[in-house]
Amino acid sequence: MLKIWRWYKHCLAAHPLKTQVLSSGIIWGLGDLAAQAVTRATAAKKKYVFLSDDDCDLRINWRRVVTTSIFGMAFVGPIGHFWYEGLDRFLMFRLQYPPKSMQFVATKVALDEIIFGPMDLLIFFTYMGFALGKSAAQVKDELKRDFLPALIVESGTWPVVQVINFRFVPVRYQLLYVNLFCFLDSCFLSWLEQQQDASWKQWFRSLFFDRNDRRGG
Template sequence: MLKLWRWYQNCLAVHPVKTQVISSGILWGLGDIGAQAVTHSIQTKHPQLTQQKDKEFKINWKRVAITSMFGFAFVGPVGHYWYEYLDHYIRVRLQLQPKSLKFVAAKVAADGLLFGPLDLLIFFSYMGFASGRSVEQVKEDVKRDFLPALIVGGGVWPFVQVANFRFVPVRYQLLYVNFFCLLDSCFLSWIEQQGDAPWKQWFSSIGTLEKQKGQA
């Protein structure tokens, strides 16, 4: 394990962007496999919730490849430059002391309000188009999945990022996040595979009630 870590450090020092891209793609692909396993387990235990009849777990490698490409093409390169720019901006432009309470809070707020929603929007849109859905279908999928993912993820990611921005050097922050992205990609892929699950309708009903209040 120590040799693997040293090898990763060497790769990161020589090819930082390429290393982040490859690790992100691999972890997001593994996350999708985990999501498929969780979904299959639920379908097997609760067949009344789905029309799925196959009891044998078979990995959908096309989905894995599609999800991996999101890690390769977006999370890796964009995440690498995002964490570097965010650190530079808050240290130099806002002149906040690194690792201070205000420094960490500003990073967590920016990450949660800017990068987090953008990441979700692009993920669900990309997964829809890559799966062959039409523009209207993708809009409906994003409308259905975005809010549940944002609310549930919003209760977890701030705590993850507080530790990240407080203790992890900038060059390793995406690696740290990528380990949690193994769970996050599993979670997002699982949400995307749930379709029109009853629990999602609860979030939709919140938006409907708010619209009705605004019109009253």
């Protein structure tokens, strides 16, 4: 493991963007593999879990793995690289907050949750829908079904993760730290997307979207 870490540090120093892109793609792909395993294991034990037609097959859905990995490479890697570096520069040089101070960390976490978090979820669900061949109407329905539950759950977990990240982890390693948690996050997002119209998701939808639909009618 020490050799791997040294090799990673060398790659990050020599090719920071490429290293972030490739590592993000690998981690998100592995996360989807784990998500497929978790979904099938859960479906075998609990009848309320709904699987899509592709997921009913016990074989690995490699199309999903590749699609999710591409999301990690094309979005999480490059955007995350510039996002964390840019946030640090903005807070230090424009707002002149002392690095690692309470004000610095709190503001960085808040901006990450308000801007990057919702954008990441919106792009993930939209991209996955279109990449897997779904229509615009289907993607819209799935956004209504999946976006809010995911945002609520992640808003309760990621701030804690990011406080530790922004307070103790050097900025050049912050995306790697995030990606390690994104392994679990990609499991959660993939699992959430594969739940279709599970009853607990219908409950979320009825609280917010159905009420608005009734008002609009």
